[in-house]
Every structure is written in structure tokens, then in C-alpha cells.
Amino acid sequence: MNKNSIKKITSMRLFLPIVCLVAVLLVNLITTPGFFKISINNGVLYGYIVDVVNRASELVILAVGMTLVTAASGGQDISVGAVMAVAAAVCCQILSGGEVSVTELAAPMGLAIIAAILASALCGAFNGFLVAKMNIQPMVATLILYTAGRGIGQLITAGQITYVRVDSYKVFGGYIGKIPVPTPIFLAIIVVIIVNLILKKTALGLYIESVGINGTASRLVGLNSTLIKFLTYVICGVLAGIAGIIASSRIYSADVNNIGLNLEMDAILAVALGGNVLGGGKFSLMGSVIGAYTIQALTTTLYAMNVKADQLPVYKAIVVVIIVTLQSPVFQSFIAKQRAKKAAAAVEGGK
Template sequence: MGKVKKVTSNHLFLPLFALALLLVFNAFATPGFFAIEFQNGQFYGRIIDILNRASILVILSMGMTFVIATGGIDISQGSVIAISGAICCSLIGGAGDGTANMPLLPACLIAVLVCALCGVWNGFLVSKLKIQPMVATLILLTAGRGIAMLITKGQNVTVYYEPFTYIGTTIPGSPLPTTIFIAALMVLFVVLIQKKTSVGLFVQAVGINANAARRTGLKVSSIIFMVYVFSGICAGIAGLMESSMIAAADPNNAGLNMEMDAILSVALGGTLLSGGKFYIGGSIIGAITIQTMTTTLYALGVSSEQLPVYKALVVILICLLQSEKFKGVLEKRTAEKAVKQR
């Protein structure tokens, strides 16, 4: 009994269990779900598609993890994705002959820099003006798509410059989508920052008790400011990947509701929404699990309009599992059953 409790109390148990449950379900309910083909030097299959789409969510969830760990929230990520795609595609532009108005790298860097400035705006409102994170990021959530529409002049901007599509698809000669490698590099960067610096401890300290952290000499406002900037950068990179997948900027639909998936991934990964101790590994597995669930529901014929209902059920379940009162009731019931069996 003690070993079972030790396993189930691990922060990785819930996301891994949910992922395993989905995979087992698909093994029986979705024919060919695990089938992977190798054609023309590339891998194809639903699993590859899941990893491809989950890569965007992994990057978003890493930025969201740090924000939530400080006791905040960033509901503007989806709109910042739209801004990123709008800027990059507008700068590259080009005609139908496959040329570009601006080289790819500068266009991408400018787009990410502007998204970092979006993070600066959110961080300033939260850390300096002490506005509630939900309200502060709601401003950009509301205005962000309007900004993207202004950049693209209300039109979807199509990019015919082929190297741009490599970001969200596959570089010639590579067997896997580029997005997987970008996500892996971002994960490596975050892990190195955690292992080689004290940033993770500082963020955790702010989330557990900001006043106590301030008294120990930590610049709490600077740490909070920094995590929102990082969240903006993550959304900017995700925006490049998403717009590259369709070779166009779509201000209306790019990143729509993806901030909610990122929050769900972080919560599923074991990080409490109230802040404090966080788990990057859990958020990554949570992101893959959420994308697997989305793919599974689409495979079962669930429409995109109905999808939020199922995700809401997952949110309710996570909230219950994170509730100390609910845990206490379960433990009490389990103890009573054990006594009756004796």
C-alpha cells in the first residue's frame, strides 16, 4: 500500500497515467494509430503528427510553467502567437515566384523580439503596476488579434518563400519535422538554465511566498517581470512554427485558445495553479498528453466546437485531484474500507 501511494503521489504519475490510458484506448479504438511509415526519407503517421503539433504546446507550456510558478497566469499567449505570425509573414511577404522581401532570419528575430516586448508589457503591468495577472494579460488577449489584423491589413498573408515552410514542416533530408528539434532545443535550454543557475529556485521562492522571498534579498518584481518576458518569447517562437505550418499568417485563428491548452498542460504536469514548486518535465508530458487527447477526439469524429467540453472535464478532474479537501475525503473513504475489510 505504501509503495502504491508513493508512486501515485509522484508529480509525473498523473500525466503519464493519462497518456498511457489514451495510448491504450487508441490501440483498440483507432485502427492504425501507431502505424509509422517511412517514405521519401521522412516518417509519417499519427504519432509523428502528435509530436509535431505537441512541439508548439511544449514551448508554450514551458513559458506558462514559469509564469504560473510565480502565482501568475498568461492568457495572452494565443494572441501573441497571432502577432508573431503576422509580423514574420508580412516582413517576408514576396510574390508568387517564391522570393522574399526580407531574409528569413531577420524576419523571425524581429517577430520574436516584438513578442518579447509583449511580454515586457505584461510583466510591467503585473510586476510594477501590481495589476492582477488575469486582468493584465486579458488586455493583450483582447487587443492582440486586433494588432495582428492591423499588421496584415485584415487579410491572411500567404508566404511563397519555401525556406520559411521548413520551420513548421521538414527540412529536406531530415526524417522528422523541424518543430520537434526546435522544441527539444528549447527544453534543453530551459533545463540548463534550471541546472546551472538559481533562476528556478528564485521563481519557486516567489511563488511560495513573495514577501519572504523579498526579505531574503530577492528582487521579486524583476523575477516576475522576467517570466512574463520569457512567456512572450515562447509564444513568439510558437507563432513562427504555427504560421510556417500553413505558410501564412491567419490573425483570426492562429493560436486560438492555445493558452488554455498550455495552462492545462502545466496543471496536468503537477504544477499548482496557486504557484510554488513547478515541474518542467511534467509540463512537457502534459503537453504531449493534451495533444494526444485532441488528436484522439478528432479521430473519433468530435468537432472542434465540441472539443472544449471534453477539455473542461479534464480541468474539473485536475482541480479535484489538486484539492486537499478532496484528497482528504478520498483518504478517509479508503481508510474506512480498509477497516471494514479487516
């Protein structure tokens, strides 16, 4: 393999995300020799790698929405975790009929899910209005629901944890019939495929990139940059609602205080690890998906190293700082200058 081939491979957008994922998986393999071992117990797949893919499902869905928001607005939606909690509260409250714990559904499953997704879409629309129409900085605009979202969830559930102990509801976070693969994995794959098809088969993906690169120029060529930004926040809200339903189904309850807790940071980190510039513009959906699985694998690694749960955000924050630094124009300019000096020195040496 010549230098040009190596340079071409290393310059691919997904190269670094894949390298990061492989590095984390290798660390897991070293610390846990049976990390890739998969077995079937009671008709269900078991293993560390299965658990990583399964537990990353909600994060994958959030990362997809966060990618679109970041690309279009050049900012992040830090309310997605709270929106998950709101969606879970709405869904479980309708299914339980207001009771604290039920073993039979008080309302149709479809109605509860639609209501939860509509509630999360409304949250996304609120964020989108503040960012796109009112021109409020995304981090500040979404801070409102980040702060108040769980309080709204508490109001919906009357300050109690609502339990829905019904097998049909547990399917979304568990298993479908005798299929050994966890349902969240299928749901995450479906979401990624649908969003990817929409971006590829329509001009939405191109519009999002155009608005993210230069919103003013996009308006001058006829694009409604306000509407495009607004739509990305609505989509992000809907996806957060879906992730909230899955998270709620896993524990068959609406635990508003814990559902989606700190997942907003993981979603932002997944976008950054995916090779996406946090300032907006061009984006890679698959890069964010790979980043999400990398984060979950990293979480598994840290737990294996006996790192406490409340200490995890510190390590993840360090990773974010490193990634943002590597993506900064100043650092990239420094690297470019060093390469230019090295190339000039090589030319001089060859004379």
C-alpha cells in the same frame, strides 16, 4: 513489490502525468489499431503517433512558458495564442515586404525572426509589468492582449492574410533537407533542453518556486520578486513568439485570426495535467511537456470519435475542472481524512 515501493512510485510528481498519457494512448490504440504504426513515404515519416508529436510542438513550447508564469505568479497568461499571431504577423510582413503574397524574400530571414521574437518579448514585458509591478491579477492583466492581440496583428498585416511561399521559410514548420523527422519536433526539444538547463544550472528555478510559494517571504530574504515575475512573463512571450513562427511556417502565411486560436487553454491544461498547482509554487517542467503531448493525443482521440472542432473546448474544460478539483486543498484534506480513518480502522481491527 511491497506497499512502500508502490506508495513511493505513486507519490512521484510525474506518476499521474504519465498515467494520463498512457491512458489516452491506450484509448487511441483501441479505437485506432494502427495508431503506433510508422511508415516512410517519399522519405518522410508518417503515422498517427508522428502526427501527435509533431502537432504538439507548439503546445509544448507554450506549456514551458506557461509553467514558469504559473509557478511565479500563481496565475496564467491567457494571451499566448494572440501573441503567437502577433509574432507571425510581424515575421511574415517583414519577409513579404508588405505584399499579400510573395515567392521571394523581401528581407533577410534572420531579421524577420528576430523582429518577431522581439515583438513577442515586448508583449510578454507588457503583461509582466501589469502583473509584477502594478499587481494586477494575471488573468485580468493578460486579458488585454488576449482581446487586442489579434487586432494588433490585423493592423500589422493590413487586415489581410500574408503568404510567404518560400521554401526556406517552410522549413520551420516542415522538414530540413532529407531528414524524415518534422522540424517542429527538433525545435520543441531544443526549447525544452535550453529552458531546463537554465533552470537547473542557475538559481532561477529555485527563485521562481520561492516567489510562487511566498512572495513576501522571498522579498524579506533579498529576492527581487517583482523582477522574477517580470522575467517569467518575458520568457513566456518569447516562447509564444517561437511557437507563432512555427505555426506560421506550417501554413506559410500569417493567418492572424486562426494562428494560436484556443491554444492558451490547451497550454493551461497541459500545466495542470503535468501535476503543477495552478496557484503557483513548485513546478515540474517535464510534467507540463508530458501534459502537452497528452492534450494533443486527447485531441486526436476526440477527432477519431467524430467530435467537432468547435466542441473540443467543452471536453477539455471538463478535464480542467476535474484536475483543479483534485488539486484543491479541500479535496486533498478530505482524502487525507479518509485515509486517516481507514488507517485507524485497520489498527482497531488488528487489536
